[in-house]
Amino acid sequence: MKHRTFLWFFLPSATAMFLFIALPIFSVVTQSVFAPHEQVIREVENCSVFGCTKATQIDQEATQALREAEPMGRYVGAAIYADRNHLALSEIGALWNRSSGPVDFLGQLLNLPFYGALAFTLTYTLLVTPLAIMLGFLIALAVNAVPRFFRGPMIFVSLLPMIVTPLVGALILFWMVDARGILGAVIQMMAGDPNLSVKASTPLMWTMLIVYGIWSTAPFAFVIYYAGLQTVPQDTLESAMIDGASRWERIRFVVIPHLLPLTTFMALIKIMDNFRVFEPIVSFSASAHAQSLSYFIYSDLGGETRLLSSAAATSVLTILGVVVLLSPVLVRTWRSFGKGAA
Amino acid sequence: MxxxxxxxxxxxxxxxxxxxxxxxxxxxxxxxxxxxxxxxxxxxxxxxxxxxxxxxxxxxxxxxxxxxxxxDGYYGAWVQEEFWRAALNSLIVVVAVVCISLTFGTLGGYALSRSPYRYAFWLLLVALVFRAMPPITLVSGYLLPFFEWNLWGHLPTAIIVLVAINQPFTLWMLTSFFRNIPKELDESAMVDGCSRFQAFRHVIIPVMWPGVITTGLFSFLLAYNDFAVTAMLLSKENQTMIPKIASFLGTTQTAGNVMFAVSSVVSVTAPLFVLVMFFQRQIVSGLTAGAVKG
Structure with missing residues (x-):
């Protein structure tokens, strides 16, 4: 295809992505280094024989003029990144000197909003991704073992947690684990504590969010593995049997290696998706116990005072996080796919 | 068997x-x-x-x-709280997003699949990075310019933003789909004197529908399920269904109105059930196509 034709075909898509993905990234970066203007303070100096005294007053006109002249705000460089709500550099220094040991230090560190959100996001991503992939693999093995006739309806049911709107799916679970809901009642019965409430306990809230994550992610892994299982070479399986491989060994040495490339792909997609975990925290009204990076940005953007600069700084840090998280996979794709395309 | x-x-x-x-x-x-x-x-x-x-x-x-x-819950949500308005907005957003992103995506995906040059690969890699970006980080980039230019709050704004966020995924899917359509098909049409666009129009378009429908389903799900973009970029009267449910939670905890949220949750889920029921095969094949090509 000629460059010129390519350009025309690709133009609409490229324009949309440039205007609404590339430029916003630029805009986020700019916003994060500018803070809203403070009021202009004018210093008036009164000098007399005995020396000079200084008085200050707010210059309304100048403030207005300044805000119009520089709508972006004033340039503050990395100050927003370093403040308490983000990287909190000075607070960390103080904590390090004050804390009694590494455990205490970590505990205190997680009380800082940005590090708390980062910790939850990473915990969520790193727990949900492998657990959901494993659960999906088990479901795929189980569905593969039932007669063909039942598989259609089973796939239908299994797809539901994934297809349903995240906000809605999380709400449905949240209502069930409510202290007055069915699962909440079961949890209270098992714990033997009639006043136990998921809403009030941080560990329970984290657990519920992770359970929701696994519930909604496992179907994706299931579908991929199920399709993968249909293409496992039967000849290899049977010759492994003849060689005396047990059931487990056949799964371990034939099925799993066959499914491994799929797993890489799936882990990539799911790490991306889980890292942006957001809706369940809204649904569970969990912000008092668990915040994710996305939720942190959302709560800065919403409300009466839109803290655009703060949200922008968190966004930049989140984007950096995504890049770091993806870098091994990106490098790998680049190596393998780049050779093929060249 | x-x-x-x-x-x-x-x-x-x-x-x-x-x-x-x-x-x-x-x-x-x-x-x-x-x-x-x-x-x-x-x-x-x-x-x-x-x-x-x-x-x-x-x-x-x-x-x-x-x-x-x-x-009562349904009456309260749909009539009293005017959930039908949100449903209508959702319908407009979803239909527009699916149509526009498929149009852009088929053109772009076709071009990417037929280009022998290295930049096609780079574009796909950039799209992958864009795909990984949490939408809310982009939203924080939109707000200030959209306020300045009075674009905030309108349905078309949300639509075009969702189209753009949807593009990376659509491009990946359609590119891998178009790669499966033999090159010889459109090349022979061009030998017969068609221009590239005519070849696309008369040879590729008639055979591309299975892939387009599958991709369309996922575009539909993205637009329908979105919360981050629609909640932040739409004004109250233009709200779609998902932010509307979230607003039920915030404001109407009292007087049994939580049932409004419950009934609207059921209303939102029902179309998805129907969708999976009719398009189960396409959804499964779409998910796996990405994995095999990935």
Whole structure:
């Protein structure tokens, strides 16, 4: 295809992505280094024989003029990144000197909003991704073992947690684990504590969010593995049997290696998706116990005072996080796919 | 079809697998059935302090409305709180997003699949990075310019933003789909004197529908399920269904209005059920196509 034709075909898509993905990234970066203007303070100096005294007053006109002249705000460089709500550099220094040991230090560190959100996001991503992939693999093995006739309806049911709107799916679970809901009642019965409430306990809230994550992610892994299982070479399986491989060994040495490339792909997609975990925290009204990076940005953007600069700084840090998280996979794709395309 | 030797399993393993499978099916389906049933009760039954069985039998619903099932939640949400307006907005957004992103995506995906040059690969890699970006980080980039230029709050703004966010995924899917259509098909048309666009129009478009429908389903899901973009970029009167449900939670916790949220949750889920029922095959093939090509 000629460059010129390519350009025309690709133009609409490229324009949309440039205007609404590339430029916003630029805009986020700019916003994060500018803070809203403070009021202009004018210093008036009164000098007399005995020396000079200084008085200050707010210059309304100048403030207005300044805000119009520089709508972006004033340039503050990395100050927003370093403040308490983000990287909190000075607070960390103080904590390090004050804390009694590494455990205490970590505990205190997680009380800082940005590090708390980062910790939850990473915990969520790193727990949900492998657990959901494993659960999906088990479901795929189980569905593969039932007669063909039942598989259609089973796939239908299994797809539901994934297809349903995240906000809605999380709400449905949240209502069930409510202290007055069915699962909440079961949890209270098992714990033997009639006043136990998921809403009030941080560990329970984290657990519920992770359970929701696994519930909604496992179907994706299931579908991929199920399709993968249909293409496992039967000849290899049977010759492994003849060689005396047990059931487990056949799964371990034939099925799993066959499914491994799929797993890489799936882990990539799911790490991306889980890292942006957001809706369940809204649904569970969990912000008092668990915040994710996305939720942190959302709560800065919403409300009466839109803290655009703060949200922008968190966004930049989140984007950096995504890049770091993806870098091994990106490098790998680049190596393998780049050779093929060249 | 005969059972293959490798498929035979000892009885205990078979029972174990079946038991696990039944457990999973309950875990996957029960929450939906529970909420569907509960949406026809009053709040005192759906959230029952006394006994969770009340949500099934509904004694309070009986006492308050005279029958064990009530449509009050649906009436309250759809008529009183004007959920139909949000449903209409959702419909507009979803239809527009699917149409526009498929148009852009087929053109772009076709070009990417037919380009022998290296930049096609780079573009796909950039798209992958864009795909990984959490939408809310982009939203924080939109707000300031959209306020300045008075673009904030309107449906078209949300539509074009969703189209753009959707592009990376659409491009990946359609590129891998178009790669499966033999090059010889459009090249022979061009030998016969068609321009590239004519070849696309007369040769590729008639055979591309299976891939386009599959991709369209995922565009639909993205637009329909979105919360981050629509919640932040739409004004109150232009709200779509998902932010509307979230606003039920924020404001109407009192006086049994949580049932509005429950009934609207059921209303939002119902179309998705129908979708999966009719397009299960396409959804499965779409998910796996990405994996195999990935």
């Amino acid at each position: 005969t059972t293959r030797i490798a498929d035979r399993r000892p009885a205990t393993l078979q029972i174990l697998l079946s038991g696990f499978l039944i457990l999973w099916l309950i875990v996957a389906a029960f929450p939906f059935l529970w909420t569907l049933w509960g949406s026809f009760k009053v709040e005192g039954d759906f959230f029952s302090k006394a006994d969770w069985m009340n949500a099934i039998t509904g004694p309070l619903t009986q006492a308050q409305t005279g029958s064990s099932m009530t449509g």
